[in-house]
Amino acid sequence: MAGHSKWKNIKHYKAATDAKRGVLFTKLIREITMAAKLGGGDPAANARLRLAIDAGRAKSLPKDNIERAIKNGTGELKGNDIQEASYEGYGPGGVALIIDAMTDNPTRTVADVRHKFSRAGGNLGTPGSVAFMFDKKGQIEIDATQHADEDATLEAALEAGAEDFRREDDVYIVTTDPMSLYAVKAALEATGIVASEAEIAMVPKNTVPVTNKDDVAALFKLIEALEDLDDVQKVWGNFDVDDADLEDL
Numbered sequence: 001m002a003g004h005s006k007w008k009n010i011k012h013y014k015a016a017t018d019a020k021r022g023v024l025f026t027k028l029i030r031e032i033t034m035a036a037k038l039g040g041g042d043p044a045a046n047a048r049l050r051l052a053i054d055a056g057r058a059k060s061l062p063k064d065n066i067e068r069a070i071k072n073g074t075g076e077l078k079g080n081d082i083q084e085a086s087y088e089g090y091g092p093g094g095v096a097l098i099i100d101a102m103t104d105n106p107t108r109t110v111a112d113v114r115h116k117f118s119r120a121g122g123n124l125g126t127p128g129s130v131a132f133m134f135d136k137k138g139q140i141e142i143d144a145t146q147h148a149d150e151d152a153t154l155e156a157a158l159e160a161g162a163e164d165f166r167r168e169d170d171v172y173i174v175t176t177d178p179m180s181l182y183a184v185k186a187a188l189e190a191t192g193i194v195a196s197e198a199e200i201a202m203v204p205k206n207t208v209p210v211t212n213k214d215d216v217a218a219l220f221k222l223i224e225a226l227e228d229l230d231d232v233q234k235v236w237g238n239f240d241v242d243d244a245d246l247e248d249l
Contacts, residue, residue: 027233028056029069030082030102036073037082047182051198058197080104085231087113088130091122091222093215095239096130098202103231112229120222133238134202137163138181140174140188141197147172153193160187171196175203204238216241 032052039046043053056066072079085106087099103109117124144167147153157165157174161184164175176184178200185198210216219239226235
């Protein structure tokens with residue numbers, strides 16, 4: 001299986017420590033803050049903010065944290081001035097990686113990201129060095145065990161305006177135009193199909209097979225190290241790995 005979805009499926013089987021939960025909450029809060037900063041604090045008029053709030057609620061982010069993040073974004077409360085940043089590079093096995101970050105100190109963040117690449121034997125590249133290998137898309141994940149009728153789910157997704165539909169293990173992945181993500185999600189939920197996750201994703205146009213087990217282990221170690229950085233929101237990759245190579249991870 002390929003790319004970011006595969007990595008997320010692997011992580012679902014890993015126990016979440018309190019420290020990891022704290023990092024997750026930081027990322028959720030920053031996305032809510034940035035969404036409110038760019039589009040205003042009214043979720044009804046700001047699709048990105050609605051998605052960010054939904055994601056926070058799905059991960060049990062407290063209501064007070066959500067409200068405070070919105071107020072930080074709109075300027076009602078004074079907080080650190082964060083900005084979006086994106087970094088590109090190559091990891092073990094020649095895999096292209098895009099790292100989306102939110103930071104109040106870009107100098108610190110790029111140094112942290114470069115350090116992680118260097119330790120893993122990868123290379124941090126220049127802007128645009130790998131971005132052309134990806135398309136920005138909306139992606140909705142649906143628990144296939146809760147919606148067992150694949151044909152009915154496919155039909156509902158297409159009627160809602162989806163561009164693509166596929167199954168990976170026990171997850172249906174619905175792909176949309178980025179601007180239509182929330183509308184498709186809402187249309188699916190109106191039919192009783194609840195999304196487990198929805199986000200704007202960098203989807204690889206083609207994937208790179210990683211067949212060496214050492215490269216697979218080093219690649220996933222790098223991705224995990226990058227995602228553990230407070231400033232990093234998402235890591236996207238164009239890797240394709242076989243389930244058999246994941247047994248020791």
